[in-house]
Amino acid sequence: MADAAASAPAASSAPGQSLGSMPATPAQADHIEPRHLVAFVAMVFGMFMAILDIQIVSASLTEIQAGLSASADEIPWVQTAYLIAEVVMIPLSGLLSRAMGTRILFSLSAGGFTLASLACGLSSTMQEMIFWRAVQGFIGGGMIPTVFATAYIVFPRSKFGLVTPVIGLVATLAPTIGPTVGGWLTDQMSWRWLFFINLVPGVCVTTAALTLIDFDRPHWALFDKFDWLGLAAMAGFLGALEYVLEDGPRYDWFQDDTIRLMGWVSVLSAVVFFVRAFMVEQPIVDLRTFDDRNFAIGCLLAAMVGVGLYGLTLVYPLYLGRIRGYNALMIGETMFVSGVAMFMTAPLVGRLMNKVDPRLMIVTGSLIFALGTWRMTFMTADWDFWELFWPQVCRGVGMMTSMIPVQNVALGTLPLDRVKNAAGLFNLMRNLGGAIGLAGINTILNDRTDLHLARLHERLTWAHQPALERLDQMTQRLQDRSDAADMALKQLYQLTHQQGVVMAFADVLFLLTAIFVALAVLALLLRKPAPAGAGAAAAH
Numbered sequence: 022m023a024d025a026a027a028s029a030p031a032a033s034s035a036p037g038q039s040l041g042s043m044p045a046t047p048a049q050a051d052h053i054e055p056r057h058l059v060a061f062v063a064m065v066f067g068m069f070m071a072i073l074d075i076q077i078v079s080a081s082l083t084e085i086q087a088g089l090s091a092s093a094d095e096i097p098w099v100q101t102a103y104l105i106a107e108v109v110m111i112p113l114s115g116l117l118s119r120a121m122g123t124r125i126l127f128s129l130s131a132g133g134f135t136l137a138s139l140a141c142g143l144s145s146t147m148q149e150m151i152f153w154r155a156v157q158g159f160i161g162g163g164m165i166p167t168v169f170a171t172a173y174i175v176f177p178r179s180k181f182g183l184v185t186p187v188i189g190l191v192a193t194l195a196p197t198i199g200p201t202v203g204g205w206l207t208d209q210m211s212w213r214w215l216f217f218i219n220l221v222p223g224v225c226v227t228t229a230a231l232t233l234i235d236f237d238r239p240h241w242a243l244f245d246k247f248d249w250l251g252l253a254a255m256a257g258f259l260g261a262l263e264y265v266l267e268d269g270p271r272y273d274w275f276q277d278d279t280i281r282l283m284g285w286v287s288v289l290s291a292v293v294f295f296v297r298a299f300m301v302e303q304p305i306v307d308l309r310t311f312d313d314r315n316f317a318i319g320c321l322l323a324a325m326v327g328v329g330l331y332g333l334t335l336v337y338p339l340y341l342g343r344i345r346g347y348n349a350l351m352i353g354e355t356m357f358v359s360g361v362a363m364f365m366t367a368p369l370v371g372r373l374m375n376k377v378d379p380r381l382m383i384v385t386g387s388l389i390f391a392l393g394t395w396r397m398t399f400m401t402a403d404w405d406f407w408e409l410f411w412p413q414v415c416r417g418v419g420m421m422t423s424m425i426p427v428q429n430v431a432l433g434t435l436p437l438d439r440v441k442n443a444a445g446l447f448n449l450m451r452n453l454g455g456a457i458g459l460a461g462i463n464t465i466l467n468d469r470t471d472l473h474l475a476r477l478h479e480r481l482t483w484a485h486q487p488a489l490e491r492l493d494q495m496t497q498r499l500q501d502r503s504d505a506a507d508m509a510l511k512q513l514y515q516l517t518h519q520q521g522v523v524m525a526f527a528d529v530l531f532l533l534t535a536i537f538v539a540l541a542v543l544a545l546l547l548r549k550p551a552p553a554g555a556g557a558a559a560a561h
Contacts, residue, residue: 056233057175061168061184063229067131068168069191070219070226071161074138075103076199076334077215081207081349088212091147097268102151103158104456105263109256110162112306112449115442116247118167122239128230130163135223137161142216165192170444173432175236179375181433186371189425192451194363196334201356204349243303251297251305257290259449266456270463307442310435318547319431320447322383324454325540326424329390329533331455332462333359333416337409339466340526344402344519355406362417370425379426380547386426387541390419394537397530402523423540434550462529469525477517 078085078099086096118126137157144150172184206214261283268280275281298304311317337356341347347355373382393415400408428447435443 057236060229060233060236061171061175063226063233064127064164064168064171065187065191066222067127067134067164067226067230068188069195070222071107071134071164072192072195073199073202074157074161074219075100075107076196077203077206078212079200079203081203081212081215084207084212085150089144089147089150091150095147095151097271098147098151099154101264101267102155104267105260106155106157106159107162108259108263108449108452108456110159111166111452112255112259112445113252114163114166115170115307115445116243116303116305117163118170118441120240120243123167123171123236124230124234125239126163127167127234128227130160130167131223131227131230133160134164135219135227138216138219138223142213166441166444166448169428169432169448170441171236173435173440173444174437178433181429182371182374185374185429185433186367186421186425189370189421189428190363190367193330193420193424194360196331197356197363198353198360200334200338200349201353204353208350246301246303248297248301248303248305251294251301254290254294254297255305257286258294259287261287261290262453263456266460269460270467274464306446307439308446310439310443310446313435313439315434315547315550316431316443316447318543319427320450322423322427322540322543323431323447323451324457325536325543326420326427327451327454327456328458328461328536329394329416330420330424330451332458332529332533333394335459335462336526336529337413340400340404340523344523344526345405355409356413358410358413359417359420362414363421366418366421367425370421374426374429378549379430380544380549382426383423383430383544383547384541386419386422386424387537387544388419389415389422391534391537391541393419394530394534398527398534400523400527400530402519419537423537427544430547430550461532465529465532466522466525469528470521473521473524474518477521 082096082099085091085099086093114126121129134157137153137160140153141150141157144153169188172181172188176184203215206212206218264283265280265287268277269275272280275284294305295308298306298308311320338352341352341355370382393412396415397409397412431447432440432443
């Protein structure tokens with residue numbers, strides 16, 4: 022309950038002691054302090070930087086590898102180090118926010134993230150880069166859930182339709198455009214600008230946080246009973262799990278000794294973490310928040326949304342790069358459609374939030390997303406911008422229409438003293454869903470590609486008439502070459518491999534379709550939240 026007291030200044034602008042409580046007057050319920058609004062915008066921009074930096078390096082790993090003389094085994098750690106550190110900080114941020122206050126935590130996070138970005142850009146060895154990327158991810162992880170919590174603590178519920186779509190847009194758009202922004206910066210300047218680009222915005226965000234945030238007060242006494250063993254167990258559990266999910270597909274999962282070791286570290290640490298979470302007086306993360314039905318189901322839905330969000334961020338560039346031969350800029354131009362769809366949908370979703378049952382919006386958004394991925398299951402190696410146009414529109418519209426209501430149903434009806442902790446858990450579930458989804462997609466792509474290639478090669482025999490006809494056509498086109506027959510056979514096998522990869526992509530997209538249909542069904546299990554102005558307790 023210490024957090025409720027810490028949130029006293031915010032409660033004057035929020036609708037009472039719990040989200041959705043009756044305001045004193047309609048005018049107070051609709052009022053947003055300009056100071057708070059400017060501070061919130063600055064915080065959202067900081068969150069955008071933190072989420073963007075997860076994916077911004079993905080299109081430029083080759084350039085970073087060359088610039089730092091790194092090995093092929095070292096370079097994936099530019100992303101892995103960031104993700105492992107971030108996944109530990111996200112759930113921890115709830116306790117830190119209550120103990121330090123929003124102003125101190127966010128200012129330290131934004132300032133530390135900026136300094137770590139500078140250090141990453143100045144790195145001269147791979148070891149330096151990995152260290153500073155871990156620092157950057159850990160510190161940046163404190164900004165993301167803090168912004169989510171602020172939206173529900175500071176602003177009256179009647180204004181959720183204005184502020185929460187902004188968060189939903191940033192959370193979905195930033196990872197979508199990350200590879201494109203990174204590829205463009207590297208192409209136009211150098212890979213070091215992937216990090217230097219954060220400096221000026223980072224200084225501005227830090228300054229705004231220090232001068233404008235006054236939502237709550239710190240409660241330093243919470244550090245007196247800080248559970249250090251619980252923190253170590255949580256770090257081992259989540260950090261090792263993230264490592265297994267990141268590197269598992271690349272090293273054949275538990276056939277690799279390191280993956281197997283980290284798997285055991287994660288399991289044993291998880292046992293200690295869960296015991297501490299329910300046994301100590303002040304746990305690192307309060308898991309009792311999951312006793313709220315809408316929050317528990319909302320976190321499950323957020324994990325499923327994370328699979329689609331990060332999964333298609335992987336699938337689209339892989340298809341366009343491997344099959345169509347696009348560079349990072351061309352991929353960005355093709356995927357720009359999804360970003361535009363998200364931008365156009367967010368305001369509409371915000372207007373509908375207080376008028377339409379959020380469960381209906383989640384079902385509708387999930388099915389729209391599923392329609393886009395189902396359409397993609399018919400893809401061929403010749404699909405280009407216009408064939409991908411409507412699936413990407415469905416992706417953007419469906420993601421925003423489902424993500425924002427899920428976020429509001431999960432967090433928007435909780436009492437104020439539980440929101441900060443809940444925001445960390447909610448974001449953790451979305452990120453873990455994305456990590457599990459990416460690991461599964463990579464594994465399925467590898468396995469299904471091998472399966473389809475084996476089946477296709479079985480049919481490529483001298484007795485298969487269509488294959489012989491295609492081989493003859495290729496040979497005739499190369500008749501000026503002395504090795505026309507050998508070259509034609511090589512091209513035929515290349516086409517066969519390409520077809521096998523495309524079929525594997527279609528399998529992944531069918532799985533994503535099934536996941537979002539299941540998401541639509543699970544949304545029906547949610548309780549309908551009370552209308553704006555009703556008590557939060559009524560929504561439970």
